[in-house]
Amino acid sequence: MASAAYRQLLDATIRHLESLQAQGVGFVPLKRDSLAALIAPVRTSSPAMPRTPTPPADRPSTSAPRAAAPVCVKSPASVAPAASPVRNVMPARSVLDPKARRAAFEELRQRALVCTRCPNLAASRTQVVFGVGNPEAELLFIGEAPGADEDLQGEPFVGAAGQLLTKIILAMGFTRDQIYIANILKCRPDTPGQTSGNRKPTPQEMATCIPYLEEQIDLIQPRVMVALGATAIEGLIGKTETGVTRLRGSWLDYRGIPLMPTYHPAYLLRNQSLSIKRLVWEDMLLVLERLGQPITPKQRGFFLKPA
Ligand code: SF4
Known part of the structure; x- marks a missing residue:
């Protein structure tokens, strides 16, 4: 029995x-x-x-x-409630046949590229921004939604904030090809009547689009995920009264995958203080430790005030 x-x-x-x-x-x-x-x-x-x-x-x-x-x-651990404290165990990555993984990933991409579930976004977008990087990556960064640059180029994080994210990734010892980057929303949120600027995705837009990201995560099976900013955190674990400032620096659990919340690179562009950069970098050091990556003394000292 x-x-x-x-x-x-x-x-x-x-x-x-x-x-x-x-x-x-x-x-x-x-x-x-x-x-x-x-x-x-x-x-x-x-x-x-x-x-x-x-x-x-x-x-x-x-x-x-x-x-x-x-x-x-x-x-079975993936049925644990979202946002519960992460277990001190690295989730095992299942062995997906690489060919089947690539085929499923491409099928998912093709499905997303023609998606019209949000009619207003489908009408206003230049293209769907599916994601970029290695579908077998151990590290997955998740942002909010494409901005104007991303909408034009069809790739997440290519604008000013994206260039800063690329610097962070390089400082961690990776290239963009080695990790994967995606957004909660795959189409740029429309801004009717405005010629510039971005807006936050609505809860309904996020709920409509999130199944694509969930399928991506299920296929990639990253060992560690990073949520960039409050909207990414909300999209992954639901709305929380706790802001990024208090969430960052501690692990959350996303269906069995360790999730590190941190500030969005756009926030770093607006707040150029060394101490904020250091906070984000400390989050990335935790990510590197979780991945078992070697960390040099130089890396440990980034953005520390001179003694
Ligand atoms: S935002 Fe997502 S769900 Fe909405 S149209 Fe774009 S791809 Fe489809």
Whole structure:
């Protein structure tokens, strides 16, 4: 017989999958050992099996199952409530077949590129800004939404704030090709009647677009994520009364993945003080430590006031 704890975990997993399905997620990568762990007791006690999510409305309908559709349910830990303190355990990365991962990523990208779920944004955008970098990256940066430069170039973080983010990434010892960068929203928020400026995405826009990012995260399976700014934090873990200033510097948990909140690079551009730069850099040092990356004494000392 399955234990009560197992049944609770299974029920939570099913609820999580149904919630993803309701949000339009049609693809969830699954670790083989997680699947085995779910199936084994089921064979002896016959509880309900988690259902395979059905395709979202804007996915081309097909009566046959998609051949390359990866199996999925992240580790059982992924059903932990968002924003709970992170466990002191690095989540294991499931072994996704690289070919299947690339195919699924491209299928997702193609789906996003023609998305019109937000009619006003679809009408006003130059292009969808899907994301950039290595789909197998261990580190994922998440920002708010494309600005004017990103909308024109089709790549996140290419404007002034993006150039600063690139400097941060390089100072950490990475290139943009080695990590992945995406936004909560894939289209530039429209600003009717304005010729310039950006606006914050609405909660409804974020809720509409987030399934794309969730699918990206499920495919990338980063070991560590960084949320850049309050909107990125809100998009990932929900609205919180606690601001970035108090959240930053401590780990959050995003479905089993350690999530470091920090200031948006645009905030650093507006606040050029050394102490704010140091705070962000201390967050990045925590990220490097979490990834097990070597940190040089020079890196440790960045933005410290001279003694
Ligand atoms: S913001 Fe996201 S959901 Fe809305 S139209 Fe763009 S890609 Fe689609």
